[in-house]
Amino acid sequence: MSERKLPPYSVLMSVYAKDKPEHLDVAITSMARQTVPFRDMVVVCDGPLTEGLDAILSDWEWELDGRMRIHRLSENGGLGPALAAGLPLCRCDVVARMDADDISRPNRCEVLLQKMVSEDLDLVGGAIEEFDRRPGDMGSVRAVPLKKADIDTWLKERNPFNHVSVMFDKRMVEEAGGYQPFPWMEDYWLWARMIATGCRCANVPDVIVDVRVGDGMYSRRSNMAYLESQKKFFSELREIGLISRFDQVKAIAQRTAATVLPTRLVKLAYNKLLRKRGASS
Structure with missing residues (x-):
């Protein structure tokens, strides 16, 4: 990595039916307003979602204009399998993790x-x-x-x-078995x-x-x-x-x-x- 230029990064998030739409909206907002913007965000739907959650994702998919990728799993399999499915879809070598109900502070990724x-x-x-x-x-x-x-x-x-809170090198994660x-x-x-x-x-x-x-x-x-x-x-x-x-x-x-x-x-x-x-x- 360059000592002067910050590398681009992806965001990896998993959401499931029991998450609350208003919490998901705030979580995505906190990442969309980072002082250093992400290149792309991958959201893994861990099984079928509620109408409210789907509506939030639809709104953000439009708002982010191609920077959000939604990957849907047919069944709820848990956090590990969901993140394992989403990681290969992240376009950047650096990936920031985010949960669907927490709030990143504005300069977190910077x-x-x-x-x-x-x-x-x-x-x-x-x-x-x-x-x-x-x-x-x-x-x-x-x-x-x-x-x-x-x-x-x-x-x-x-x-x-x-x-x-973490950010990691995608290749290192994959080398360790993901x-x-x-x-x-x-x-x-x-x-x-x-x-x-x-x-x-x-x-x-x-x-x-x-x-x-x-x-x-x-x-x-x-x-x-x-x-x-x-x-x-x-x-x-x-x-x-x-x-x-x-x-x-x-x-x-x-x-x-x-x-x-x-x-x-x-x-x-x-x-x-x-x-x-x-x-x-």
């Missing part, structure tokens, strides 16, 4: 592109601020490690990237495989995306299927040499505890230990 170019990175993300009804109403920031050494350490216990089916863990598993194959990565300290959250984020951690997926995940991490047996046992013990605790205590623990409080900026 900040990430500058970081990628200046440090010759394959993967870069940033901090997110969680909100309930409107951005800033919770003051809860999920910060992430900034440097590669710290990312490697975080990887042993928790996801070192906020998926909705998005693969892995319930609740698609992005974490992708980062792990990329890092195992020599990915150059970092995070910026800036809050670059406002993310909607709800109690479902915490209650899923009381789901036995979620725990089984976590156990398999850390077993796979050990298999590819990223963690030790001790790291594996520790991570699974932590997640088992989260599964048996009441949801309100899980929520309290995550907010106290893994989030920092601060005003929206």
Whole structure:
């Protein structure tokens, strides 16, 4: 990548029937108003959508005048398969991920592109601020490690990237095997495989995306299927040499505890230990 010129980029988004039309509209708007515009946006419809969602996509397809590509899947298969189907349709080597219900801050992509170019990175993300009804109403920031050494350490216990914040080199993702089916863990598993194959990565300290959250984020951690997926995940991490047996046992013990605790205590623990409080900026 040139040290002076920012490369063009694509946006990759998945939407499914339970997403809300008004949230989708705001999410797309936030990407359409970036200080550095995208070259194209690929929206994967993960199964049939509601009339309201289809109407929003139709409006934006007209508004973006050829820069939006809509790819429809006949059945809902989950985030991993949806993103795997959409990635080859992205026209640029650099791809920004976006969710259908979150809000990117106006300079998000400019900040990430500058970081990628200046440090010759394959993967870069940033901090997110969680909100309930409107951005800033919770003051809860999920910060992430900034440097590669710290990312490697975080990887042993928790996801070192906020998926909705990332921008990556499409070719590096494809070389690592791309998005693969892995319930609740698609992005974490992708980062792990990329890092195992020599990915150059970092995070910026800036809050670059406002993310909607709800109690479902915490209650899923009381789901036995979620725990089984976590156990398999850390077993796979050990298999590819990223963690030790001790790291594996520790991570699974932590997640088992989260599964048996009441949801309100899980929520309290995550907010106290893994989030920092601060005003929206």
